[in-house]
Amino acid sequence: MNQKKLPAVAYFSMEFGLHSDFKMYAGGLGILAGDYIKGAKDINAPIIPIGLKWKQGYTDQKIDASGNPYDSYYNYVYDFLEDTGVKVTVKVRKTDVVCKVWKTDHFGNNPLYLLDTDIPENADAWITGQLYGWFGEERIAQEIVLGIGGVKAMRALGIPIDVYHFNEGHAALAATELIREKMSSGDTFEEAWKATREEVVFTTHTPIKEGNETHPLDRLEYMSAFNGLTRDQMERLGGEPFNMTVAGLRLSRISNAVAQLHADTANKMWKEVAGRSSIIGITNAIHTPTWVDERMTRAFEEGGDLWATHKEIKGELISFIKERSGISLNADNLLIGFSRRAAPYKRSDLIFSQPEIIEPYLETGKVQIVFSGKAHPLDDNGKKIVSNLVAMMKKYPKSVVFLENYDMTIGAQLTRGSDIWLNNPRRPLEASGTSGMKAAMNGVLNCSILDGWWPEACIDGENGWQIGDGFETTDFAVLDQHDSDALYDTLLKRVVPTFYENQTKWVQMMKKSIEATRIEFATKRMLEEYYNRMYIKN
Ligand SMILES: *Cc1c(COP(=O)(O)O)cnc(C)c1O
Numbered sequence: 327m328n329q330k331k332l333p334a335v336a337y338f339s340m341e342f343g344l345h346s347d348f349k350m351y352a353g354g355l356g357i358l359a360g361d362y363i364k365g366a367k368d369i370n371a372p373i374i375p376i377g378l379k380w381k382q383g384y385t386d387q388k389i390d391a392s393g394n395p396y397d398s399y400y401n402y403v404y405d406f407l408e409d410t411g412v413k414v415t416v417k418v419r420k421t422d423v424v425c426k427v428w429k430t431d432h433f434g435n436n437p438l439y440l441l442d443t444d445i446p447e448n449a450d451a452w453i454t455g456q457l458y459g460w461f462g463e464e465r466i467a468q469e470i471v472l473g474i475g476g477v478k479a480m481r482a483l484g485i486p487i488d489v490y491h492f493n494e495g496h497a498a499l500a501a502t503e504l505i506r507e508k509m510s511s512g513d514t515f516e517e518a519w520k521a522t523r524e525e526v527v528f529t530t531h532t533p534i535k536e537g538n539e540t541h542p543l544d545r546l547e548y549m550s551a552f553n554g555l556t557r558d559q560m561e562r563l564g565g566e567p568f569n570m571t572v573a574g575l576r577l578s579r580i581s582n583a584v585a586q587l588h589a590d591t592a593n594k595m596w597k598e599v600a601g602r603s604s605i606i607g608i609t610n611a612i613h614t615p616t617w618v619d620e621r622m623t624r625a626f627e628e629g630g631d632l633w634a635t636h637k638e639i640k641g642e643l644i645s646f647i648k649e650r651s652g653i654s655l656n657a658d659n660l661l662i663g664f665s666r667r668a669a670p671y672k673r674s675d676l677i678f679s680q681p682e683i684i685e686p687y688l689e690t691g692k693v694q695i696v697f698s699g700k701a702h703p704l705d706d707n708g709k710k711i712v713s714n715l716v717a718m719m720k721k722y723p724k725s726v727v728f729l730e731n732y733d734m735t736i737g738a739q740l741t742r743g744s745d746i747w748l749n750n751p752r753r754p755l756e757a758s759g760t761s762g763m764k765a766a767m768n769g770v771l772n773c774s775i776l777d778g779w780w781p782e783a784c785i786d787g788e789n790g791w792q793i794g795d796g797f798e799t800t801d802f803a804v805l806d807q808h809d810s811d812a813l814y815d816t817l818l819k820r821v822v823p824t825f826y827e828n829q830t831k832w833v834q835m836m837k838k839s840i841e842a843t844r845i846e847f848a849t850k851r852m853l854e855e856y857y858n859r860m861y862i863k864n
Contacts, residue, residue: 364849453471459703506518587776650729676806697728747766775792
């Protein structure tokens with residue numbers, strides 16, 4: 327790409343996963359954003375990331391003595407943040423809230439601007455306290471700071487912006503500021519909306535209904551989120567209740583989903599929304615230097631011994647697991663990695679669904695599984711899933727492990743040291759799933775339902791395995807039974823025999839897995855697509 331001509335893009339995101347110890351992220355959305363701005367730096371792309379400076383971050387998960395998860399929070403302090411000297415003011419509940427603007431490029435990323443309300447002049451210092459914390463009012467206040475404050479920060483810093491990219495609906499209120507600016511220089515609402523749409527692009531993520539946030543207009547009004555617009559204008563943008571995704575779709579000239587299958591799903595899901603932009607598919611990618619073990623890259627590029635390299639890295643994972651959990655796994659036996667947010671559609675316990683089938687493998691340790699994953703602090707069902715996994719660890723102490731407090735460190739260890747990366751969501755609910763890309767590029771073979779990104783890479787039995795045949799039904803009892811049978815079929819009839827009886831084939835598959843993914847699912851390809859298909863006007 328010719329840098330001189332590239333539009334400058336303000337990239338708004340509620341979370342950025344740049345490093346394990348920099349608690350600005352919760353999960354996949356944040357990891358994507360973190361990788362995005364590291365990848366932008368690598369290719370010199372003028373992307374200007376904007377987020378919030380979380381004081382406590384997302385929850386730190388701990389497991390109590392009876393095996394149930396609980397949440398804990400700490401105030402984190404970072405000494406590498408630069409003070410830009412800039413402060414902007416937004417209105418929350420009719421009160422001025424001052425947002426201090428920090429900046430950091432500490433992790434090899436494009437300079438990231440973070441807005442912070444935890445300063446002495448604010449009574450409402452709590453706004454940037456907890457990521458995805460508690461109730462609607464808090465979330466709206468955070469979104470006012472991110473969206474409206476973010477636009478004001480760009481103005482105050484004097485950074486010219488050509489395109490505003492909303493990574494998820496969280497940033498949609500930024501558009502109220504873009505519209506307000508234009509109206510204050512004489513545009514009608516219609517003109518301002520139209521012109522704003524020309525400069526906004528939008529990425530939609532989860533196709534789970536609850537993941538698409540809504541707020542009653544009354545609540546938005548009470549929180550001062552209208553930002554000078556009328557109730558009727560707000561309703562036209564996002565409906566009643568105001569849906570942040572719908573607003574994103576109506577406020578953008580083009581939108582994207584994060585995998586090709588997800589684009590189909592999202593277009594179906596939002597087809598009733600009048601006046602929306604069209605949703606294309608740009609499949610997520612990962613920042614390879616962050617996630618791929620250098621030894622594996624070297625072995626692959628120089629024709630080294632992939633198996634010996636993998637064994638070395640797997641040995642390190644086994645030590646890591648021992649350190650964290652006290653459990654010693656067997657380095658010669660199959661090790662399955664599974665780390666996901668504890669959400670029902672991800673079905674972490676599908677592998678236990680028919681105990682009579684899987685138990686013998688767990689008893690002998692022929693199949694070993696390491697789990698990790700957080701539940702949202704308010705999600706009791708998610709917590710139950712975690713408790714179940716911990717109970718399985720107690721039941722099969724030689725072969726099942728749950729590592730508490732899933733973060734980037736655990737993510738990196740598991741996706742480079744496991745033999746198999748298991749993924750069995752209810753299709754088509756997994757938007758993309760970047761952990762599978764991390765695994766694939768480390769020669770860790772994916773064994774996955776054909777959901778998210780996987781249908782784009784999978785050559786079944788050659789560079790990984792598919793579970794089932796892409797079957798879909800909204801009858802979850804039927805779907806879960808079907809997929810449980812398919813999972814055992816793939817795992818026990820194909821994966822296990824290959825692992826124990828045909829190492830040559832296994833290593834060939836590792837090689838093909840790396841080959842199929844290392845360029846196609848790396849940030850450079852993704853960023854070029856965003857430029858060519860979203861940012862640069864055709
Ligand atoms: C990679 C990663 C994710 C995203 O993975 P999914 O495949 O979407 O589940 C989430 N959290 C952490 C800590 C990660 O490293």
